[in-house]
Amino acid sequence: MAVERSELPYRLALPEPTETHEQDAEFCVIDTGGGWQEYRFHDYDALYRIPGLYEKLFYDILQCQSPPVVCDLLVEQLRAQQVDPSSLRVLDVGAGNGIVAEELRSRGVGKVVGVDIIPEARDAAERDRPGVYADYHVVDLTALDDEQAESIAAGGFDALTCVAALGFGDIPPAAFRAAFDMVAVDGFVAITLRDDFLSDGDTSGFSGLIGSQLDSGELEQLGSTVYRHRLATSRDPLLYRAVVARKRRPRG
Ligand SMILES: C[S@@+](CC[C@H](N)C(=O)[O-])C[C@H]1O[C@@H](n2cnc3c(N)ncnc32)[C@H](O)[C@@H]1O
Structure with missing residues (x-):
């Protein structure tokens, strides 16, 4: 896992680039203070609940255009x-x-x-x-x-x-x-x-x-x-x- 350092109130990590996952099975892990938890990219309900996470993940890190x-x-x-x-x-x-x-x-x-x-x-x-x-x-x-x-x-x-x-x-x-x-x-x-x-x-x-x-x-x-x-x-x-x-x- 490659951990993303940020000023945000959570830690975020993605699988190593050497791993490949089908687009509908992609995931990250997030620690909001209680330990690492897996979030599938399609778990939109959970992603949207954390302010700024969707933008951080898809726009800042994965460069969505x-x-x-x-x-x-x-x-x-x-x-x-x-x-x-x-x-x-x-x-x-x-x-x-x-x-x-x-x-x-x-x-x-x-x-x-x-x-x-x-x-x-x-x-x-x-x-x-x-x-x-x-x-x-x-x-x-x-x-x-x-x-x-x-x-x-x-x-x-x-x-x-x-x-x-x-x-x-x-x-x-x-x-x-x-x-x-x-x-x-x-x-x-x-x-x-x-x-x-x-x-x-x-x-x-x-x-x-x-x-x-x-x-x-x-x-x-x-x-x-x-x-x-x-x-x-x-x-x-x-x-x-x-x-x-x-x-x-x-x-x-
Ligand atoms: C990857 S997000 C894209 C959101 C937005 N269009 C954007 O570009 O930022 C996909 C969105 O489609 C919604 N979605 C998935 N299935 C849906 C359905 N059957 N009807 C309406 N929305 C759906 C999800 O809840 C999610 O918000």
């Missing part, structure tokens, strides 16, 4: 399409503690509403970035009742963002589809996902879903870039693709 990369690509495409960012009403799915909303708002986006499956994400967003979300729904998008669906859709969204949250036991294709259906025709879609999720050999379901949306003309791709999402705990780069597209018509 996804929110600025996809937000820059979105704004570039808004400009090309002559759409004023301040007019945009964004549904941010898998919102976490609000880093994407902060990036969007700093680029002039008018309104962002968050959706996440765990209350700890909403609590952390309110604690760490108060005011960046106009509203924040804690729901499972695959199991919405009519009242929940109407309450979210009432936000009148003309854009959807989903950053570092598709696949890997996080947001499944059905949840992405439910969120996509809440965005107006001609709305913008800005997502990041692991580059191989869009390849022919993909088993996550996203290649099939997004491929069929592109093929059917439901989605028009405007821009795309492959970039380093972050480092793995092995310190190898994890390559993701950011895609910005426009929803051209409702589901056929």
Whole structure:
């Protein structure tokens, strides 16, 4: 374990770079005073409960770049399409503690509403970035009742963002589809996902879903870039693709 020295009120260590772990099994260990404890990277509830830990781990140490990369690509495409960012009403799915909303708002986006499956994400967003979300729904998008669906859709969204949250036991294709259906025709879609999720050999379901949306003309791709999402705990780069597209018509 490589121990990270910090001024923070805990000690944090990652596996040695010589160890490799699947992305959905990566972990660190943290000592908040009572001894070392293992935290899986997907234990978001536990990570969000410790202020600053998510940023320290993923941004300072593992150099995550996804929110600025996809937000820059979105704004570039808004400009090309002559759409004023301040007019945009964004549904941010898998919102976490609000880093994407902060990036969007700093680029002039008018309104962002968050959706996440765990209350700890909403609590952390309110604690760490108060005011960046106009509203924040804690729901499972695959199991919405009519009242929940109407309450979210009432936000009148003309854009959807989903950053570092598709696949890997996080947001499944059905949840992405439910969120996509809440965005107006001609709305913008800005997502990041692991580059191989869009390849022919993909088993996550996203290649099939997004491929069929592109093929059917439901989605028009405007821009795309492959970039380093972050480092793995092995310190190898994890390559993701950011895609910005426009929803051209409702589901056929
Ligand atoms: C890696 S974090 C990304 C957070 C944020 N988008 C960012 O870039 O900082 C993934 C987030 O997706 C959320 N998530 C996982 N499964 C979900 C689901 N089925 N529906 C909504 N959110 C989900 C997690 O709770 C977590 O907050």
